[in-house]
Amino acid sequence: MDLAPLRALVADDMATVDQLIRARLRSDVSLINQLGNYIIGGGGKRLRPLVVVLTARAAGLAGERDDHALLAAIVELIHTATLLHDDVVDDSEVRRGRETANQIWGNEASVLVGDFLYTRSFQMMVELQDMHVMEVFSRTTNTIAEGEVLQLLHVHDPDVTEARYREVIYRKTAALFEAGCRLGAHLAAPGDGALADATAAYGRHLGNAFQLIDDALDYDGDPQHIGKNLGDDLAEGKPTLPLIRTLATTDEDTRALLRRVIEQGGRDDIAAVREAIARAGAIPYTRALAEAEAGKAREALRELPEGEFRNALETLADFAISRDH
Numbered sequence: 001m002d003l004a005p006l007r008a009l010v011a012d013d014m015a016t017v018d019q020l021i022r023a024r025l026r027s028d029v030s031l032i033n034q035l036g037n038y039i040i041g042g043g044g045k046r047l048r049p050l051v052v053v054l055t056a057r058a059a060g061l062a063g064e065r066d067d068h069a070l071l072a073a074i075v076e077l078i079h080t081a082t083l084l085h086d087d088v089v090d091d092s093e094v095r096r097g098r099e100t101a102n103q104i105w106g107n108e109a110s111v112l113v114g115d116f117l118y119t120r121s122f123q124m125m126v127e128l129q130d131m132h133v134m135e136v137f138s139r140t141t142n143t144i145a146e147g148e149v150l151q152l153l154h155v156h157d158p159d160v161t162e163a164r165y166r167e168v169i170y171r172k173t174a175a176l177f178e179a180g181c182r183l184g185a186h187l188a189a190p191g192d193g194a195l196a197d198a199t200a201a202y203g204r205h206l207g208n209a210f211q212l213i214d215d216a217l218d219y220d221g222d223p224q225h226i227g228k229n230l231g232d233d234l235a236e237g238k239p240t241l242p243l244i245r246t247l248a249t250t251d252e253d254t255r256a257l258l259r260r261v262i263e264q265g266g267r268d269d270i271a272a273v274r275e276a277i278a279r280a281g282a283i284p285y286t287r288a289l290a291e292a293e294a295g296k297a298r299e300a301l302r303e304l305p306e307g308e309f310r311n312a313l314e315t316l317a318d319f320a321i322s323r324d325h
Contacts, residue, residue, distance in 0.1 A: 003319060006050065006312045013053040013069055014046070020073040024120055035101050035113045039080055042098055048180055049076045051206070051316060055184035055199050058301075058309035059192075067128055068187050074137070075180040077121040082144060082172075084114035089152065090236050133183055140179040147171025156237035158259040162244050166208075169215075174207030181206075198303030202313065205297035209320040212290035215240040217324070219274055220283050234273060237265035241289070243273070245282040254279075287321065294321045 007014055025036040049072035056068035086092070087100040088107045094100065102110040118141065125134055151168045154160045181203030185196045218233050219242050233240050239247075239262050247258050254276045261269050277283060294317040304310045 003045070003047075003050070003316075006054065006315060009308060009312055010050070010053045010057060013057075013072075014050065016066055016069040017046075017049045017053065017072045017076070020069060020124075021076055024073065024077070024124060027116070031105070031109060032113055032116055035105050035109060036080075036117065038104070039084060039101050040076075042095065046076065047210075047316075048079050048176065049073065051177060051203065051313070052180040052184045054309055054312050054316070055181045055203070056188045058304050058307070058313055059185040059188035059195055059199060060305065061184075061188035068184060070124060070128060071133070071180070071183055071187060074121045074124050075176060077117045077124070078137075078141060078144075079176060081114040081117035081121070082148075082176075084110045084117070085148070088114075089148070090232075092232070130186075132186060136179050136183055136186075140175050143171050143175045147175070151238070154239060156263050156265065158239060158247060158262040160239045160244060162241065162248075165239070165241055165244055169208060169211040170204070173211040173214075174204045177203035177207030177210070179203070195303060198300050201300035202297045202317075205293045205300065206317055206320055209290040209293035209297065209317065212241065212286055212293065213321055213323065216242060216283050216286040216290070218242075219277055231267045231270040231273070234261065234270060235265055235267045237262055241286045242277045242282040245285050246277050246280040249280050249282075250276055290321045294318065 021040060022037075025033065025040060027033055027036075052072035052075055053068055056071075061068055083095065084101060087095060088102050088110050091102075092100045093103050100110075101113070122137075125137055147168055147170070150164075151172060154164065154168065178200045182196050182200035185192070185199040189195050215233065218231065218240065234243070243258060243262065247255055250258070257269065257272060258276065261273060297317040297320075298314050301310055301313055304313075
């Protein structure tokens with residue numbers, strides 16, 4: 001599915017977002033400029049800021065105001081900071097088909113520039129002069145950090161349950177979508193709690209769907225499309241839903257293999273693991289849950305006025321589950 005028509009719908013908004021991101025990355029410290037520009041220019045989908053501006057427009061924002069663009073830029077900087085920190089924690093080598101920043105500049109620089117992006121995003125929040133924005137983002141960044149720690153506790157643990165996995169993907173991925181959508185509606189219609197709750201629900205379910213598909217693609221995607229090696233989660237000892245589902249439904253011999261692989265990490269047994277996942281039907285199971293989340297996202301949009309922007313958000317829910325990267 002091509003997102004170009006959706007981007008064209010808010011082309012001016014997204015151009016402003018991009019200008020803001022690049023301007024706010026500038027620093028007197030040259031390494032921050034180099035590393036920040038490298039990761040921002042890494043070919044990402046800019047999906048989160050796109051969702052924010054579409055939500056604001058769908059909720060009734062009109063005219064040439066730029067506060068929603070600033071909000072979208074903040075969301076992208078927070079997301080980028082989490083990517084930098086994730087790649088260090090996971091010792092990742094490739095993201096979006098390129099070397100990760102930590103492979104080029106080292107872990108120390110990546111962590112510190114990630115910290116810079118977090119603090120710069122909070123400077124930008126202050127400019128909105130809206131305590132509700134500060135409240136939502138402070139809570140959300142704390143939730144994301146808790147999700148990172150929770151996932152760390154799950155590494156090499158074959159006893160992770162589906163419920164614990166769902167808690168991690170909400171905290172790590174869906175919470176930021178939820179916050180961006182809630183605040184997009186808040187800027188468009190301050191005081192309309194029902195509208196803000198509806199857009200927050202949309203963002204939460206969209207984020208869950210997005211991460212579920214990511215985890216399915218880690219086992220059945222095309223490495224050229226997803227921009228990383230298949231089985232990266234397996235190599236890091238991360239039990240995501242395809243593995244969790246397979247463990248819960250497979251035979252004892254296969255379960256023993258999967259437990260050993262999770263406990264040890266590595267990619268040596270990727271072929272056997274993918275075969276076990278296929279036999280268990282764990283990829284269709286994961287995709288079905290993603291489709292259910294996308295359905296809940298579309299349902300939440302009924303609270304928004306009908307129109308091209310609401311239609312665009314519905315299309316994004318379809319994209320989240322149909323994409324191959």
